[in-house]
Amino acid sequence: MGRRFFVGGNWKMNGTKSEIGDIVAFLKTGPLDPNVEVVVGVPSIYLTYVTSIVPSNVSVSAQNAYKVPKGAFTGEISPAMLLDNGVPWVILGHSERRNVFGETDELIAEKVAHALEAGLKVIACIGEKLEEREAGKTEEVVYRQTKAIADKIKSWDNVVLAYEPVWAIGTGKTASPQQAQEVHDKLREWLSKNVKSDVAQTLRIIYGGSVTAANAKDLAKEKDIDGFLVGGASLKPEFVQIVNARA
Ligand code: PEP
DSSP: OOOOOEEEEEOOSOOOHHHHHHHHHHHHHSOOOTTSEEEEEOOGGGHHHHHHHSOTTEEEEESOOOSSSSSSOTTOOOHHHHHHTTOOEEEESOHHHHHTSOOOHHHHHHHHHHHHHHTOEEEEEEOOOHHHHHTTOHHHHHHHHHHHHHTTOSOOTTEEEEEOOGGGTTSSOOOOHHHHHHHHHHHHHHHHHHTOHHHHHHSEEEEESSOOHHHHHHHHTSTTOOEEEESGGGGSTTHHHHHTTTO
16 A cells, blocks of 8 residues: 555644634545645644634644653653643654754754653654755764654554754745655665665655645655645645645
């Protein structure tokens, strides 16, 4: 079976109930290609609200979760709490978590492992910074970030890997289809050598970084780009066109 196209919206720390109402309205109007899995990443305080109003062809994701089920970790939420509230997905390792909040490869890998063990599905993010790309270190960085996760998880079945070059996130600078395809292809090669050829073939690897309705179609033509993680444009009606980029 082929890899089902996957489009995630990462709302980040945006949205009021009124703005969320507008987003849900365009998701409902769609139409969203039924062949695409659509997930929206919602600020934690709105998770249950959004779960109660999104159409059934859209799933809800948290944007973070801690590495243990409960305890003295003020301000954190756990995978068990997300599942208890009917939230099936979590985004982990987003570059803003890594670079603004100082999350390490090790912590992210622990979070991914715990989330999967608890029963969540995970959008795991990796990607190099501009200076790393310019120093020719893109592969080294994304392999290191992927290895940290691979070393800690038992199965990739419930993982979507999001390649998000940091220099392309929220900057308006998109990786070209060729640049993104090249990294996705290398990641499959790495997975084949270091995890399993089966995982390399079946794992969905999505691209994130300034995806818009204008560039999504060309990116979606690349054979190893299995969808997108979309920040800014996921708050706008053009998100529907991004979902339908392969239609
Ligand atoms: C993101 O937040 O994961 C992202 C890719 O943001 P943007 O689309 O705004 O670059």
